[in-house]
Amino acid sequence: MxxxxxxxxxxxxxxxxxxxxxxxxxxxxxxxxxxxxxxxxxxxxxxxxxxxxxxxxxxxxxxxxxxxxxxxxxxxxxxxxxxxxxxxxxxxxxxxxxxxxxxxxxxxxxxxxxxxxxxxxxxxxxxxxxxxxxxxxxxxxxxxxxxxxxxxxxxxxxxxxxxxxxxxxxxxxxxxxxxxxxxxxxxxxxxxxxxxxxxxxxxxxxxxxxxxxxxxxxxxxxxxxxxxxxxxxxxxxxxxxxxxxxxxxxGPLDRESLSLGVLRLPDAAHRMAWLADHLDELPGSGIIYTLTVAAAEEVTAFLRQCGHTVASYTGKTENADRQQAEEDLLANRVKALVATSALGMGFDKPDLGFVVHLGSPSSPIAYYQQVGRAGRGVEHAEVLLLPGKEDQAIWEYFASIAFPPEEQVRRTLDALARSDRPLSLPALEPLVELRRSRLETMLKVLDVDGAVRRVQGGWIATGVPWTYDTERYAWVAKQRETEQQAMRDYVSTTGCRMEFLRRQLDDEGAAPCGRCDSCAGPRFTDTVSPAALDAALGELGRAGVEVEPRKMWPTGLPAVGVELKGRIPAAEQAAPGRALGRLSDIGWGNRLRPILTPQAQDGPVPDDVAKAVVGVLADWAKGPGGWASGRPDAQPRPVGIVTMASRTRPQLIHSLGARIAEIGRLPLLGSVRYSGDVPRAPRSNSAQRLKALDGALTVPPELASELRDAGGPVLLVDDMTETGWTLAVAARMLRRAGAEGVLPLVLAVQA
Known part of the structure; x- marks a missing residue:
């Protein structure tokens, strides 16, 4: 050559x-x-x-x-x-x-x-x-x-x-x-x-x-x-x-060592079972990419249970554990790293034998970049995509945290301009309806544009005129949609997959590769063994996620008119709670997402969901410190059910509370109600959420009377929790009204 x-x-x-x-x-x-x-x-x-x-x-x-x-x-x-x-x-x-x-x-x-x-x-x-x-x-x-x-x-x-x-x-x-x-x-x-x-x-x-x-x-x-x-x-x-x-x-972007393929399987259980059955057939060691941290942790745990040597690598992995995982993969001590995009561009292993994606990235260009980790120093490497039905919902979530609308940007600039000192992120956060990570990203863009400057102690406004480039941001958003459609087209194409990716990168020399499943025929079947499928269904059907209670009020609340600060008194805190699953899971997340999406129609809790919640309660009761654990330090058994009022899903929450009350033979004591309008600040920060909740919830007198007579802790039932502050505020009010303890129970954690 x-x-x-x-x-x-x-x-x-x-x-x-x-x-x-x-x-x-x-x-x-x-x-x-x-x-x-x-x-x-x-x-x-x-x-x-x-x-x-x-x-x-x-x-x-x-x-x-x-x-x-x-x-x-x-x-x-x-x-x-x-x-x-x-x-x-x-x-x-x-x-x-x-x-x-x-x-x-x-x-x-x-x-x-x-x-x-x-x-x-x-x-x-x-x-x-x-x-x-x-x-x-x-x-x-x-x-x-x-x-x-x-x-x-x-x-x-x-x-x-x-x-x-x-x-x-x-x-x-x-x-x-x-x-x-x-x-x-x-x-x-x-x-x-x-x-x-x-x-x-x-x-x-x-x-x-x-x-x-x-x-x-x-x-x-x-x-x-x-x-x-x-x-x-x-x-x-x-x-x-x-x-x-x-x-x-x-230069040309063809990768002669890569054999691309797509396997379309019915659901997450089949995809996990396929991995369990076929992982050892893939050459050498490699990477299994997932779209979320929760999915990476689920897949890692499952594959380990099936006897595979794998390690998890995500944005939440401690630095020392990341280094150990990298060293183990480099030395072929693990078959695969199960990773999020945290590993995306950052790994160099010439003999990496395969890359499998459990879920599609939102861009063919991002996909090309990640699969490029494989086959750099070997003649042949397998690249396989196992798309999921949840991919679109995950893409939409990440798209929703892009550059903020102009009104939120202007509010941030105004807050900085009014301040006579630099504002740190914790000090600025209560003044704007943006979460910490999104606020920081926005400030970095404004810094480069000259509108703000990061100095010792925080951020300041420069006074330099700044224009919100509506046309550009709209074009970028449209481009993201185009990329998502291209990724769907990649999955369904009958043409050469490498040629498809190269054309997405404007590679003028793109031509059929002769190696992908379209050019040379599929190299893997979609069959899974009954044993692996049963194991995957069991793993994905395992319900129960601990919900950590809020213990500290966020900083800066007095700046938004809420006179709370420091530690929440123990006598006003919620106890650790439980959720059926995370919305980012590929198990219960996939089941819960359709009934909790903003577009979903309200209705009674589905039977399978109610049954699973009862199972979570049973495991909770028998677990360490649970009321049925038999331990001397066990918490008291709940004496009643309290539901959260909801303007969007009242039937769902009330029916869930009623089903739990019926099966557990507990009284349904009543609901924490709204006393006024609560502006919904989706994915806002903690201070803004508390500002919206301040004075908006009420414990009706009849519920307060029930709480005083009940003489024990109550289960507080809601549909989902995102920031944890609705549960924290409601628990504080219930404790003050006479509840001896509050145990939150929700369907899902948005994480």
Missing amino acids: TDEQPRRTTHGTTSTPTGTPDSGSAPLDPPRTGAGGELRAAADAVLARLVGAPAGEARLREDQWSAIEALVAHGRRALVVQRTGWGKSAVYFVATALLRERGVGPTVIVSPLLALMRNQVEAAARAGIHARTINSSNSEEWETIQAEVTAGEVDVLLVSPERLNNPDFRDRVLPELAAATGLLVVDEAHCISDWGHDFRPDYRRLRTMLADLPPGVPVLATTATANARVTADVAEQLGTGAGTDALVLR
Whole structure:
């Protein structure tokens, strides 16, 4: 196999080298002579060290060399769009070694995920390059690392994009880095563009750094997942402050080692049973992606029960556990990591043998990126998608937490403008109807736009005029819908699946691959064994999730007129409660979602749901500390049922309370009622939810009388809980009215 000579062009066009092995090197050509030949020979020598090859037996691909030559010899800015495994990291490590030999400053690599950083530090060491990283997991080392950088002891500094928006780092460290850096690398550069599937506002801070770089400092941006529009946007941003267009090197995105397929199974139980039956048939070790944390935890527990060695990897996994999981997969001590997108771009295992998706990502581009983890150093890897009926609902949830409407943005800007001091997130949160994570993301966007600034102690308004780009945000939302439809089309297509993905990325050379299930026929059957299906049904049918009570009032309530703060007195707290399931589960979540969606028609509780709730109560009663556990410290048995009033699902909640009362032979004591309008603030923050609840609930006199006479704790029944504050406020009122305890019982937790 030989490389074609690429067409080297500037922003807006592409190069077209053929695919070569994923080692990052190409077959040997006769050595060049002259200065350019000497530089090429030196570059190939660094590559040999990087890949562990004998001197003279590794050679860069032509596009790799083109990028390195542009960076090292000409100080240019370049964007490399190439498939995963092509060898993009070789470009910046080889360029770093050559530039350091010329006496320039260290390379700064902005890299998005910790696992990828760890891989890159190890890879750099093989080439004799001393790399260090600054990220959220090693804050105790930051001062030492910064001192090493100042002393010239560090060749490569890897920085997480979040660091760029930290006030101390931005104001004190970043200017020094911009002045001293010899090469700036932006890894996973598609994150810069909000036209793309994985826009991250922290990346937009790079515009400032790009503009502040001294003239002639080279910049390299790399990605495997950018369509034509994202490529043009990133290339345009790369030109910031440079006065010239960026060099764009774009290659074909086919992955010759990947065999793509789709298996459409009836439900979540069949998908889990299929995994249990067929996981060992998949080559080597790999990744099983799920759409939610709850699903990852469910699948991990089930597969372990079936005898498979797997580990969970999600955004909630502790850093030490993440590192252990990565090491176990790298060493093939586990068959698979069951992961959310927290692992998405951040793992480098050349011999990864398979990627299975239990549920469809919302974008074919995101899907291509994740499956690109497999088959980088092996001839064949299996890629399989098992779509689910719940996928659309999960997509809609994540779409609902996108950039806020203009009214909420303006309210935030007004709150900052009125303040005579910086406002921290906890101080600002009560003043706006946004949850912490969404508020922080919005502020980062406003920061880059110049409307706000993060300083020590919080955020301030700059007074710079700001315009809500309605047209752009609407276009991005529409683009998300288009991507979702494309993902549905990928599932149903009868054409080549790799060609489909490549066309989604505007890969002009897309053609049938000859390997996917459409081209070569299915490689897996949809059969599952009765034993595995029974086990999966049992696992998914297992009901019961603990509902932790609220114990502290949120900060900042006096700012919204609610005079509560500090710890909720123990005598006014709810006890730990129970839910039938989480809405994000693939078990009970799938069953509960249709009856709890805002569009669902109200009606009596379904029989299977009521039966399952009774089972949860029985397990609760017999569990540790339960009233039927027989332990000396067991809590008292509930003496009655209280329901929450509801304007949207009154029949559902009342019928659930009545069924529990009938089966448990408990009196239905009454309902906590609304005394006025309660503005619904969906997915709002805690302070705003409490502001809406303040004075809106009431315990009727007749219910208060029943509570005083009952002489024990009560079950408080509601349909679902999201923030936990409705249950907390109702429990406080019931305790004050005479209830000796309040045990919340809900159908679902929104999490």
